[in-house]
Amino acid sequence: MIPEIGQFALILALGLATLQTVLPLYGVWRSRADCLAVAAPAAIGQFVMMGIAFVALGFAFYANDFSVAYVAANSNTQLPWFYRLAAIWGAHEGSLLLWMTLLACWSLAVALASRTLPREVASCVLAVMGAVSVGFLLFTLFTSNPFERQFPAPVEGRDLNPLLQDPGLVVHPPMLYMGYVGFAVAFAFAITALITGRVDSAWTRWTRPWTTAAWVFLTIGVTLGSWWAYNELGWGGWWFWDPVENASFMPWLVGTALIHSLAVTEKRGIFKSWTVLLAITAFALSLLGTFLVRSGVLISVHAFATDPTRGIYILTFFAVVVGGSLLLYALRAAQFESGREPVAALSREGLLLLNNIFLVVAAAGVLLGTLYPILADSLGMGRISVGPPYFNKVFIPLTAPLVVLIGAAAVMAWKRTRADVLRSRLWAPLLISIAVGVALPLLTVGTGALVAVAGCVLGCWAIATAFEDIVRRSRGRRVMLPRNVVGMALSHAGVGIFVIGVSLVSGFGSEHDVRLAPGESTEMVGYDFTFVGTRHVDGPNFTAEIGDFIVRKDGEQIAELYPAKRRYNAAGQTMTESGIDIGFTRDLYVSLGEPLSGDAWSVRIYHRPFVRWIWAGGFIAALGGLIALSDKRYYRRRATADKAVAVDRGLNPATA
Amino acid sequence: MRLFAALVLLLAMVNAQAVDLEGDQLARYHELNAELRCLICQNRSIAESDAPLAKDLRTIVEKQIAQGRSDAEIKQYLVDRYGKWVLYDPPLDSATLILWIGPFVLLAIGLLVVVLMMRRRREAPPERPSLDRDRLTRVLDEQTQPTDSASSKERS
Amino acid sequence: MMRWRLIVPVLVVFVLIVLLGYGLTRRPDILPSAFIDKPAPAFDLPTLASDRERISAADLKGSVTLVNVWASWCVACRAEHELITAVSRRTGVPVVGLNYKDTEEDALRWLGRYGNPFAVVAFDPSGAVGIDWGVSAVPETFVIDAEGIIRYKVVGPITREEMNATLIPKLEQLKGADS
Numbered sequence: 007m008i009p010e011i012g013q014f015a016l017i018l019a020l021g022l023a024t025l026q027t028v029l030p031l032y033g034v035w036r037s038r039a040d041c042l043a044v045a046a047p048a049a050i051g052q053f054v055m056m057g058i059a060f061v062a063l064g065f066a067f068y069a070n071d072f073s074v075a076y077v078a079a080n081s082n083t084q085l086p087w088f089y090r091l092a093a094i095w096g097a098h099e100g101s102l103l104l105w106m107t108l109l110a111c112w113s114l115a116v117a118l119a120s121r122t123l124p125r126e127v128a129s130c131v132l133a134v135m136g137a138v139s140v141g142f143l144l145f146t147l148f149t150s151n152p153f154e155r156q157f158p159a160p161v162e163g164r165d166l167n168p169l170l171q172d173p174g175l176v177v178h179p180p181m182l183y184m185g186y187v188g189f190a191v192a193f194a195f196a197i198t199a200l201i202t203g204r205v206d207s208a209w210t211r212w213t214r215p216w217t218t219a220a221w222v223f224l225t226i227g228v229t230l231g232s233w234w235a236y237n238e239l240g241w242g243g244w245w246f247w248d249p250v251e252n253a254s255f256m257p258w259l260v261g262t263a264l265i266h267s268l269a270v271t272e273k274r275g276i277f278k279s280w281t282v283l284l285a286i287t288a289f290a291l292s293l294l295g296t297f298l299v300r301s302g303v304l305i306s307v308h309a310f311a312t313d314p315t316r317g318i319y320i321l322t323f324f325a326v327v328v329g330g331s332l333l334l335y336a337l338r339a340a341q342f343e344s345g346r347e348p349v350a351a352l353s354r355e356g357l358l359l360l361n362n363i364f365l366v367v368a369a370a371g372v373l374l375g376t377l378y379p380i381l382a383d384s385l386g387m388g389r390i391s392v393g394p395p396y397f398n399k400v401f402i403p404l405t406a407p408l409v410v411l412i413g414a415a416a417v418m419a420w421k422r423t424r425a426d427v428l429r430s431r432l433w434a435p436l437l438i439s440i441a442v443g444v445a446l447p448l449l450t451v452g453t454g455a456l457v458a459v460a461g462c463v464l465g466c467w468a469i470a471t472a473f474e475d476i477v478r479r480s481r482g483r484r485v486m487l488p489r490n491v492v493g494m495a496l497s498h499a500g501v502g503i504f505v506i507g508v509s510l511v512s513g514f515g516s517e518h519d520v521r522l523a524p525g526e527s528t529e530m531v532g533y534d535f536t537f538v539g540t541r542h543v544d545g546p547n548f549t550a551e552i553g554d555f556i557v558r559k560d561g562e563q564i565a566e567l568y569p570a571k572r573r574y575n576a577a578g579q580t581m582t583e584s585g586i587d588i589g590f591t592r593d594l595y596v597s598l599g600e601p602l603s604g605d606a607w608s609v610r611i612y613h614r615p616f617v618r619w620i621w622a623g624g625f626i627a628a629l630g631g632l633i634a635l636s637d638k639r640y641y642r643r644r645a646t647a648d649k650a651v652a653v654d655r656g657l658n659p660a661t662a
Numbered sequence: 663m664r665l666f667a668a669l670v671l672l673l674a675m676v677n678a679q680a681v682d683l684e685g686d687q688l689a690r691y692h693e694l695n696a697e698l699r700c701l702i703c704q705n706r707s708i709a710e711s712d713a714p715l716a717k718d719l720r721t722i723v724e725k726q727i728a729q730g731r732s733d734a735e736i737k738q739y740l741v742d743r744y745g746k747w748v749l750y751d752p753p754l755d756s757a758t759l760i761l762w763i764g765p766f767v768l769l770a771i772g773l774l775v776v777v778l779m780m781r782r783r784r785e786a787p788p789e790r791p792s793l794d795r796d797r798l799t800r801v802l803d804e805q806t807q808p809t810d811s812a813s814s815k816e817r818s
Numbered sequence: 819m820m821r822w823r824l825i826v827p828v829l830v831v832f833v834l835i836v837l838l839g840y841g842l843t844r845r846p847d848i849l850p851s852a853f854i855d856k857p858a859p860a861f862d863l864p865t866l867a868s869d870r871e872r873i874s875a876a877d878l879k880g881s882v883t884l885v886n887v888w889a890s891w892c893v894a895c896r897a898e899h900e901l902i903t904a905v906s907r908r909t910g911v912p913v914v915g916l917n918y919k920d921t922e923e924d925a926l927r928w929l930g931r932y933g934n935p936f937a938v939v940a941f942d943p944s945g946a947v948g949i950d951w952g953v954s955a956v957p958e959t960f961v962i963d964a965e966g967i968i969r970y971k972v973v974g975p976i977t978r979e980e981m982n983a984t985l986i987p988k989l990e991q992l993k994g995a996d997s
Binding site: 239241246304305375388400599 | 699745747749750756758760768769773776
């Protein structure tokens with residue numbers, strides 16, 4: 007019964023989403039206020055229906071209703087309840103449901119906030135989001151229905167993929183999808199701008215917080231994904247340049263570019279058509295990611311079970327949405343061309359223009375590397391692989407200049423900055439970052455890898471300049487600094503922390519394969535690892551061999567680690583659980599290989615200096631975005647802005 | 663302790679799984695493993711896989727490094743058997759030209775556009791004063807027409 | 819007024835869609851062999867269950883041959899076993915087995931239980947020859963012409979459709995060219 011309610015709710019949601027799209031667009035076309043007014047209630051209704059469907063699937067998982075094929079394929083009675091709930095998004099159908107539910111959440115948020123937007127704009131934005139919803143709902147109902155029943159129902163489910171049985175599954179996909187889907191809002195604003203022909207500072211002021219919010223979620227999602235892969239894949243790596251990881255990274259890069267270009271468009275009224283294009287591109291890349299994960303065109307660690315018909319559907323949908331949007335762009339964006347507005351080399355807009363070039367080219371590089379195997383194949387050049395060595399070689403030279411630019415960000419004024427101002431403000435951070443950037447690795451890991459030390463200096467540069475800006479601005483001020491200033495500084499410092507982490511872990515990380523019998527020990531970068539032995543433990547839905555390791559430094563015990571090999575009962579898959587000693591300046595990471603002769607095991611030991619800084623940097627950058635989002639100026643002027651635009655367009659303020 | 667380490671090393675030599683290389687050779691071993699694709703895995707290098715084939719390939723890499731073969735020779739050995747698919751670091755040739763130079767060509771175009779945008783403005787002195795938004799805003803603010811001031815305040 | 823710059827994005831996306839559409843028609847997990855149209859790699863192995871006899875690449879020359887890489891521990895090999903027998907019977911092409919990473923005892927028991935479709939089986943317990951042949955997943959089947967050149971390769975178990983649609987026509991064609 008419950009699954010049928012869920013399915014019925016999906017059908018109703020489809021109906022409401024259709025209303026949400028068709029009527030407001032008609033209303034915009036014919037200036038019919040009554041049609042425009044449908045958008046918000048329809049969006050709210052759609053949200054309720056998606057909520058019901060989502061809860062229904064959650065209940066089917068919770069109650070182990072194996073007559074639902076999707077539940078039977080991805081759950082098991084032995085699975086702990088929190089993983090049963092997280093298993094909702096453990097595979098294709100359910101993760102699609104999550105995607106749409108989150109889209110409904112964003113639509114709801116827009117609908118609720120729309121009172122401060124002119125009705126025409128709000129309705130048009132909701133209509134575009136509704137159209138995206140329609141596409142995904144049709145896709146779900148026709149090719150990927152999570153509520154499909156099977157009779158007779160199996161007694162036991164096939165269990166969730168063991169790789170996903172990790173706390174990471176509970177938080178990572180919702181965050182990532184919130185980010186992906188959040189760009190639908192910026193996208194909808196961009197389409198609205200193309201339809202209504204207006205990109206003014208009011209438009210940018212509405213678009214900015216939505217974009218920042220999506221960016222914050224995506225940043226958290228990508229960071230969590232990296233942290234999860236590090237914990238779960240068992241190879242001490244934190245980023246694999248896998249097609250699916252790239253699929254989440256490309257919208258992030260373009261979204262970051264969008265945030266910066268929105269700032270220019272708001273402050274200087276230039277780059278308008280570029281900003282609109284970026285907003286479309288960020289969402290297009292989100293959709294592309296959805297396609298790559300679900301179509302099976304590329305081989306990936308994370309891909310869902312794939313099916314060509316799904317691929318065909320998503321590609322068609324992608325072609326309609328993105329192709330249509332860009333066609334609209336080609337036809338209508340000319341009116342946003344700002345003509346001969348000056349851009350000085352030494353100005354904030356000049357800097358942000360460079361920022362955009364580097365970010366977009368970096369995203370294009372990732373896209374090219376990700377899709378190149380298909381391109382080479384289609385041009386008859388044979389099958390080739392493009393992996394981490396390529397991405398590292400290409401991506402680092404494209405992004406290192408960005409970090410240099412970050413340093414100048416706070417100092418640069420709009421329109422024109424004198425070179426001597428730059429010099430007088432930047433020499434101190436420069437000296438500090440060189441001193442700290444060299445001292446930090448020297449005191450902790452050594453200075454063997456020069457590139458890594460250079461990276462560390464670069465990271466310190468981003469932090470020092472952000473700090474300098476805050477100190478200088480708050481000197482002699484009684485009131486708090488504006489939140490967007492603090493947020494920007496914090497995000498830039500987060501990037502610096504991330505860069506330090508990446509540089510030092512890549513330059514100074516080491517690994518060691520050894521064969522250890524109980525009682526034996528091995529030494530690595532000053533740490534002594536003793537293998538005590540293994541013991542057998544039964545988990546809720548697996549059995550495990552746990553290895554006991556004692557780590558000593560200078561004869562003193564500093565940690566006990568318990569890497570494990572788990573064997574999951576339902577499908578018999580084996581998973582490696584790593585044992586990690588977390589530290590501020592280094593992680594020690596042990597993973598069990600496999601049993602060798604006697605009681606001995608092959609063991610891999612990794613030394614990962616400053617690896618925590620990578621995720622700390624990501625979270626701090628996201629926190630910066632969150633603080634910027636709380637800036638008053640996004641909320642204070644809403645009422646007047648609304649009236650202003652209404653008056654501007656000759657509508658009656660009372661109805662807007 | 664040293665005796666222990668020696669013992670571990672000795673045992674390592676007996677077993678194929680633990681690696682019997684040191685210093686530069688060991689570093690090369692790890693680097694090469696990370697650059698070679700485990701052909702039967704879902705996009706992992708042979709360094710990151712427990713698949714039997716990955717183990718065989720690691721053993722081959724280890725043996726050939728010990729025999730003094732260069733990285734290029736080892737890669738060629740594997741390409742002869744498995745094709746270029748095995749290389750995660752595709753060498754620059756006619757098939758990968760776009761891959762390797764594409765991003766940098768794009769960057770060059772981007773930077774060229776930036777330079778042109780910045781140069782063009784300075785070389786051509788504006789015949790009429792360009793639209794200064796801030797000044798416009800100020801001027802509009804001073805005016806008293808309610809409709810204009812409302813919209814211009816929004817821009818300030 | 820339309821400017822050419824504004825048309826670039828839609829053109830890029832058009833190319834992208836065509837590319838992805840092409841990608842959908844391909845199977846990324848199936849690898850073509852690096853040996854197609856190249857001579858079969860050299861090897862020299864003992865035959866299964868005999869101490870003296872050996873088989874080498876030279877023995878593959880002279881007539882069209884099928885080389886089937888198999889092992890007793892390989893589940894998929896069991897699935898294609900019947901089809902390998904059928905191919906051999908229908909085309910008269912001899913099948914040379916390459917027993918990969920197996921023990922002699924297990925291999926012989928497997929042949930005893932399911933029947934022996936092979937004219938001769940080369941025994942490669944270390945898997946070294948398998949690597950020389952670029953074997954990535956067992957079973958794999960190579961079609962070798964009378965000159966000892968590899969002309970075709972099937973990765974994974976042969977399916978009935980594949981056998982009828984490609985494998986047998988390929989073998990007949992090569993035999994025709996040979997005679």
